[in-house]
Amino acid sequence: MGAIARGLGRHSSVVCAFFAKRGGIEPRARSRRASTLTLEERERISRGLATGRSCRRIAAELARSPSTVSREVARNGGPQRYRAAEAEARAWKAAERPKRCKLTAQKKLCGLVAKKLKARWSPRQISGWLKVTFPNSPKMYVSHETIYLTLFIQARGALKKELKAHLRRRRAMRRSKNWSQRGKGKGQIRDAISISERPAEVQDRAVPGHWEGDLLMGSTTSQIATLVERTSRFTILVRMPSRDPALVAKALKKQIIKLPAHLRRSLTWDRGLEMARHADFTVASGVDVYFCDPQSPWQRGSNENTNGLLRQYFPKGQPLDGFTQRQLNAVARQLNGRPRQTLNFATPTEILNGALTA
Numbered sequence: 001m002g003a004i005a006r007g008l009g010r011h012s013s014v015v016c017a018f019f020a021k022r023g024g025i026e027p028r029a030r031s032r033r034a035s036t037l038t039l040e041e042r043e044r045i046s047r048g049l050a051t052g053r054s055c056r057r058i059a060a061e062l063a064r065s066p067s068t069v070s071r072e073v074a075r076n077g078g079p080q081r082y083r084a085a086e087a088e089a090r091a092w093k094a095a096e097r098p099k100r101c102k103l104t105a106q107k108k109l110c111g112l113v114a115k116k117l118k119a120r121w122s123p124r125q126i127s128g129w130l131k132v133t134f135p136n137s138p139k140m141y142v143s144h145e146t147i148y149l150t151l152f153i154q155a156r157g158a159l160k161k162e163l164k165a166h167l168r169r170r171r172a173m174r175r176s177k178n179w180s181q182r183g184k185g186k187g188q189i190r191d192a193i194s195i196s197e198r199p200a201e202v203q204d205r206a207v208p209g210h211w212e213g214d215l216l217m218g219s220t221t222s223q224i225a226t227l228v229e230r231t232s233r234f235t236i237l238v239r240m241p242s243r244d245p246a247l248v249a250k251a252l253k254k255q256i257i258k259l260p261a262h263l264r265r266s267l268t269w270d271r272g273l274e275m276a277r278h279a280d281f282t283v284a285s286g287v288d289v290y291f292c293d294p295q296s297p298w299q300r301g302s303n304e305n306t307n308g309l310l311r312q313y314f315p316k317g318q319p320l321d322g323f324t325q326r327q328l329n330a331v332a333r334q335l336n337g338r339p340r341q342t343l344n345f346a347t348p349t350e351i352l353n354g355a356l357t358a
Contacts (some may be wrong), residue, residue, distance in 0.1 A: 030339030032095070037072060042084040045069060049079045061113075071216050085195055101356065102152050103144055103158035110158050113147060117163045120312055120337055123147035128345040168312040189276050192291040195268060195299055202266060205231045208355040209265035211287075212303035213252070215274060216310055224328060225252060226310065228303045229263070232351035233343065235306050235335050237328035241321070243274045249281040263355065266290060268300055309335060 037045075041062055048058040059069040073079060076087040104340040109130075112311040116126045123144035132138035150159045151167070201207040208231040215223040225238035225248065238255045241247060257262050266288045269275045278289040292299040313331050314320055338354075 016142070017054065026146055029311050036091070037068070039084065039088045042087050045072065046082055046087075048083040049073065050066070063138050070312055075087040090253055101150055102146060106139060106142075109142060112140075113142065114159060114163060117166045118149075118335065119338075120168075122168060122244075123151075124341055125339050125345070128341055129339045132339075132345050151158055165208070166312075168309060189273065189277060189291060192271075192288065195290045195292050198266065198268065198290045202230065202268070207265070208232060208352070209254075209259075211264075211267045212300040213267055213269050213306060214300060214303050215272060216307050216314060216316065216320070219317050220319050220321070222319045222321035223324070224314070224320050226303060226307055227252070227256065227267070228306045229348075229352065230302055232348045232355065233306065234352040235310075235332050235346040237310075237332045239323065239325045239328055243272075245277040246280070248274045249277040249284070251282040252304065253281055255289060261286070262355065266302075268292065270297065270300065307333075 028117050041064070044062060045058055048061070055070040055073060056066045057242070059066040061324055062069070070089065073082050074091060076082050096128075103113060112130070113126055116129070117123075119170045121129070126147060127142060127144040130140055130142065151161075151164050203212045207227060210230045212230060213225060213227045216226050217223050221243070223240050223243060225240045227236040227238065228234070236255055238251050252267075256267075264285065264287050267281075269278070270292055271294055275281075275289065275291075279293075281287065282289055297304050310331075313335075336348040339347050343351055
């Protein structure tokens with residue numbers, strides 16, 4: 001915004017206030033129907049009237065209906081006072097009738113959306129869940145973009161401004177997704193098994209029990225471990241008192257051995273030195289550990305996405321060492337109970353329960 005302000009010769013606060021009125025969302029370009037009279041046609045009407053031609057004759061020259069021309073002239077002062085520019089401006093002004101927001105018109109729908117937002121569901125999750133829950137009621141459908149627009153453009157008046165606090169990204173305005181990422185310090189891990197040696201069944205997500213893991217960092221060198229099952233996206237959060245490799249291996253083993261044997265097949269981790277004792281973890285848990293290539297977080301895509309979701313509960317810059325394991329379990333339950341688009345809007349809990357009973 002600063003660059004825009006400098007280019008316009010205005011103060012940045014003026015530009016920011018302008019964008020804030022629409023929540024940082026670019027307004028749609030105005031358009032008109034093909035059947036609407038154009039400025040050129042209105043000028044021809046004005047010239048025809050000035051030379052004394054009738055509305056019917058002017059209409060024939062424009063290939064328009066006589067009633068179209070006669071109504072146009074009547075609503076703009078009659079043959080003596082008709083002016084093309086004024087008629088064009090009046091037509092644009094009359095067209096400023098914004099469509100009523102669907103969430104304003106449908107109170108039941110609005111209430112459901114607000115309830116799910118309070119439960120920290122994303123607008124896309126809400127939109128997909130509504131289609132699954134009300135398959136034969138189109139009036140109960142709403143796009144995720146409509147929810148965002150209603151939240152960020154308060155003039156619509158359907159959803160309260162306070163609900164924005166429940167979104168994953170807590171912003172006053174919507175922003176570009178072009179974020180820079182600072183890499184973590186990488187070190188050498190002895191006897192690390194490369195991700196290239198991982199079994200083929202891990203890649204296609206057909207067999208449950210393969211996990212991805214990483215540390216979610218907070219302030220004051222605090223952290224929690226996140227484990228995500230690749231097939232179901234089921235998440236386990238582990239309280240981590242420090243990044244000491246021995247303590248990390250012990251804490252992960254304590255949580256993962258609670259799972260049935262067929263749901264603990266492998267773990268894919270980043271190159272962080274906190275997993276330097278991966279061999280001890282494998283011996284204690286029976287779970288093989290594979291390591292991503294350096295600077296390749298996309299190789300743990302499910303885990304990276306889940307860490308982004310968790311920032312809704314654990315914002316950046318806040319300490320994470322004050323949470324008990326019970327509190328982390330409660331957050332994990334809520335996250336696992338939210339529908340996922342990648343799961344056709346089923347929940348991770350439902351998918352994992354299906355694997356347990358299979």
